[in-house]
């Protein structure tokens with residue numbers, strides 16, 4: 263078949279399928295893109311042809327290249343990584359705008375295929391517009407910046423290279439241990455070059471998503487440690503969700519009585535009111551999970567990468583001789599914290615463990631303790647939901663109103679600011695896909711664009727889900743552009759825009775570290791800093807100008823009414839609510855390691871440094887069971 267490189271690439275993408283548990287479907291839902299001279303006549307032309315044939319790859323116009331990667335991530339995460347979008351950009355700034363998106367995907371282990379245009383392979387006309395010339399090598403372009411943030415990176419300098427690059431890209435995208443951003447840089451001249459391709463390249467190809475089983479010896483060792491545990495705790499991460507292991511987790515926890523705590527990506531592994539759920543763990547954890555973590559003798563990590571938020575910067579698991587058993591499909595994560603590694607799919611691993619531990623169960627007092635602690639925390643949550651602060655509500659009340667007016671299958675989406683921590687602790691998740699907080703990269707600007715991807719995924723799966731995007735004023739200002747895309751695609755989102763006049767999460771952090779909220783508020787500059795009046799910024803008017811319906815509210819009662827209206831509407835609706843940033847949500851005493859200046863002229867900094875030093879003493883390296891324990895065993 264005689265096709266251009268771009269036409270061949272698009273035809274190949276159309277024929278890629280994945281299969282898991284007997285379910286087979288296309289891997290690419292479509293291609294998001296913004297055109298410029300680096301892709302308009304190459305990939306752009308190929309997508310135009312695709313739009314004119316049955317089953318051709320669909321094209322979706324985005325407003326910002328970073329945002330379109332977020333949309334692809336939101337989609338792929340909602341689809342448990344079994345389906346995603348490709349993203350095409352021009353060269354130069356269009357391409358580098360995607361670098362942050364690539365990092366977001368790779369940190370979160372979410373598959374996205376990035377197709378940045380690249381400078382001429384032939385170099386006849388160089389430097390092309392937007393080419394950054396690197397005097398030390400004409401082989402370098404800005405697209406080399408994708409290398410460290412991609413799990414596979416390639417540049418197609420000759421048409422003949424395309425087939426092997428495509429197969430390598432698919433292997434990585436569909437490998438649960440390897441997956442992340444895959445970047446194929448496409449020089450703009452090569453995209454338009456034609457060649458005779460072998461027919462086999464365009465035949466349907468099915469990639470089976472592996473569910474590796476644990477190795478018997480590793481399973482036996484893990485079983486022995488778990489059976490010896492008096493105060494075990496499961497830390498459920500994103501891997502539980504992607505592997506669709508909630509039922510297996512429920513079964514394991516119910517049979518053994520081991521309590522289940524959740525990371526940000528793992529929240530929703532069990533419903534919040536499951537008898538063995540103890541909620542969020544770590545720096546933004548519940549008092550229940552964090553107290554159990556502190557005293558746990560065996561921590562069973564399932565599908566978690568143990569970020570510093572999960573381990574409270576390695577202070578959460580404080581018991582002498584605490585051991586870790588890590589069930590993870592990626593060996594890299596399974597070996598963390600000197601754990602006994604169980605390299606396997608989460609669902610298969612949990613099933614194997616459930617049968618291997620036999621009649622093991624925690625004793626009744628521990629079980630009662632976990633239930634009591636979880637119940638106590640739930641009471642604290644209800645109180646936080648029900649406070650009626652005046653004149654402005656607390657953020658926790660806003661979360662409560664959204665939670666209580668949403669249905670169990672609806673999805674809350676968030677990424678950065680003070681809301682992710684509050685949601686982690688306070689959101690009552692009732693559906694395994696009901697909680698979608700991007701906290702691997704905590705990328706401001708993910709919220710609306712990511713929410714759009716979540717909604718597209720729900721629509722494609724014929725699922726009736728409202729998507730509640732919760733976004734701070736800071737994140738909104740950084741990237742609200744995809745409201746326009748949602749309007750253009752007639753995809754409905756409910757956006758709850760929380761106005762608190764600045765980067766208040768960082769303000770609170772700054773204050774706690776003795777830096778006096780420096781640079782965190784949105785105010786006019788005066789001679790002494792940004793401490794003048796509040797800015798006359800009207801984000802409600804801004805959202806309206808982008809084509810969304812807007813409802814501005816002042817109280818929680820008004821918010822509840824507005825949320826009802828937003829749900830009844832068929833259009834994307836932004837609910838604007840102002841909150842009091844000085845009303846923090848309830849929390850556990852957990853710590854987060856953010857270093858404070860060792861010397862300073864400012865008293866508040868010196869005091870914070872002294873406090874910092876105290877916390878540092880509790881930080882653990884987790885290099886393995888102590889020598890004494892090794893001798894005993």
Ligand SMILES: Cc1ncc(C[n+]2csc(CCOP(=O)(O)OP(=O)(O)O)c2C)c(N)n1
Nearest residue numbers: 678679680706734735736737764765766767
């Ligand atoms: C792209 C990006 N830049 C900077 C940060 C650091 N950061 C984390 S939260 C935050 C402030 C967010 O402000 P807003 O959305 O208003 O939420 P609030 O903190 O007020 O709750 C900043 C600057 C980040 N996470 N992402």
Ligand SMILES: [Mg+2]
Nearest residue numbers: 734735736764
């Ligand atoms: Mg804010």
